[in-house]
């Protein structure tokens with residue numbers, strides 16, 4: 001495959017900053033565009049991802065300069081859609097077809113069988129174990145979405161338990177595997 005195009009949908013989690021580290025692992029192997037939910041921009045400024053990826057960061061659906069909506073352009077172009085960190089909220093929206101901002105609309109604009117769509121969840125243990133989240137994850141798996149399991153450990157909220165975003169290297173390795181890419185030269 002020529003240099004693949006990966007779109008990362010960043011959501012409103014304290015783990016959003018780790019996507020800057022993830023970018024370091026994949027930048028030599030893929031073109032990266034970042035889309036952010038409004039909540040994600042509370043955690044990391046779009047300028048950070050603009051500077052790292054050197055591609056415009058998608059934070060809104062409504063950009064008057066575009067003839068074709070940006071999320072449709074991106075959905076046409078991308079080779080893999082990664083949602084990381086994926087909040088309980090985005091999992092619920094994806095499971096139920098809600099498209100009310102840039103990231104959820106992008107998810108709805110990509111058919112999971114056409115290109116790989118992967119979620120790397122990050123949330124408090126109770127949110128991860130909540131029956132609503134468990135049911136949403138099950139539904140999404142059945143529909144062909146991929147999951148990069150969260151780790152157990154210290155959480156930013158002060159808890160210890162399941163729900164910490166998988167390590168950036170683990171996420172990168174899964175992305176490479178889904179794209180059938182040799183990521184062995186990824187940054188350590």
Ligand SMILES: Cc1cc2nc3c(=O)[nH]c(=O)nc-3n(C[C@H](O)[C@H](O)[C@H](O)COP(=O)(O)O)c2cc1C
Pocket residue numbers: 010011012013014015037038039040086087088089090122123124127
């Ligand atoms: C400090 C802080 C940290 C948060 N971390 C998470 C998190 O890791 N995972 C999660 O699902 N929600 C987390 N939330 C709640 C989400 O930001 C909230 O549900 C938001 O509506 C998610 O929007 P989004 O899915 O559109 O990004 C956090 C909220 C705050 C204030």
